[in-house]
Amino acid sequence: MENNLIKVGITHGDINGIGYEVILKAFSDSRLSELCIPIIYGSSKIAAYHRKALELPAINLNIINSAEDAGPNRVNLINCVDEDLKVELSKVTPAGGEAALQSLQAAVNDAQRGAIDVILTAPINKHNIQREGFHFPGHTEYFEQEFGNGRRSLMILMNDYLRVALVTGHIPLKDVPTQVTKEEI
Template identity: 45%
Template sequence: MSTIPDNNRPVIGISCGDLNGIGLELILKTISNSRLLEICTPVIFASNKAINFYRKALPENNLNFQSLKDFGRLNHKQVNVFNCWEEDVAITPGLLTEAGGKFAVISLTSAVQALKEGHIDGLVTAPINKKNTQGESFPFTGHTPYLKDAFNAREVLMLMVAPNMRVALLTEHVPVTAVGPFITKQNILSKLRLVEDSMRKDFGIDKPKIAVLGLNPHAGDEGLIGNEEEEIIKPAIKEFKQQGNSIVQGPFSADAFFARGYHERFDAVLAMYHDQGLIPFKSLAHGEGVNFTAGLPVVRTSPDHGTAFDIAGKNVADESSMFSAIFTCLDIIRQREEFIANRSNPLKKVSNRFLANAVDERIEEE
């Protein structure tokens, strides 16, 4: 029996993603771990029928859940399924269908509404596919721009998080041929401020060390292979150093930076474009990577992979990233609470620091 009071357990909403992808399979595999109920209350935004479809496909899964249509009946001792729709939906694992995208959006928007209304404390999103979600009713290239719009955020940041690294992106879902115009001093400064703020507020790092990657091969080779480093990136780093309290270094040549393990020397890395950051991140995160949207007034995380239609419905998908996404969401919620408490009571922060030092000293003595 858990010793944590029910009202102290964060309520974590989980959107189901594309019905024909691996989202619901991963969700069921993850939340079937009974220990999860000791630290949070999961709420899946889907339908009973969709949950039962995938539960039958996982014969070893003995998940029990409570169905609800309003949060007045939330059960902190069970997994909850918030029914976003009642109609029958044809689920065809592995196929890209209009229905798969339609109900992924319904799940997501329902979860975001619950987040806005304070019914849930954090959101974990299962993967969606742009081909069957983007349109007139959902004119977004993915979760990040949608959440920015939904919460009227001035600026947001895609921050990839793993136990051994954190990688932020200056540009996200932008074609490589269109990246150049986004490499501006103002954009770099804006993203660096978001990285710095997130490290302090979301990860408890007072004076973060941030690395900035170059845009061109060999970081421009002093202007021989492009001039963005000399004319834009270096001046941005210099100005940020003068304004902020973080340690910022760069621009680094991206290939050598990761190959030599420099990412482990920094609290965060700012990459210039999607694949520059995501290829090494996914290669080195060992299946435990998480996509976190920094800059929002709420906490949202996601696994670092897509819908994986090629393995959907085959009971072979690895839930490690989904598990990490839920735990990262919980960690950031608690860290933000501590950050707010420390701001309102600076003496508490000093006390916590002395306590941590005392614990370290005891460990060393033992």
């Protein structure tokens, strides 16, 4: 059964945001790591900071050097950002954007070479991540460039009961009616 588990690359998002909180709370239920082989792209030190600051239960992180080293039934983590970054919860900082981009790029690189099957992204701050190598309104447009081969991407949100595909993205609400057309759908 374990050989059939997909490898899910999880980016940590902005280190000052809710990414680690959501990730750590999700994996506090060990059943989640039975459904896939999770690989967090981030920092064990920053994860520990968030766990302590939020008074979350300890999670045994399996620190690995590459996605190929990831094992089932554990929460794997690849340290891919500077361990000494200062976390400033709820603040927008250049370091938060840089760390988000490094995590995203590491996961994309592993997906492009087939080391992981999918990427799950924690939230980024669309302002502090902007820099050379990232001039996009969000993850979706970045993935479109990295994986699209000239094709458009589609963001899909789903659970067991509902599937939602976004026809528009990152546009003012007043522009939505003119953008939702038969052709786009």
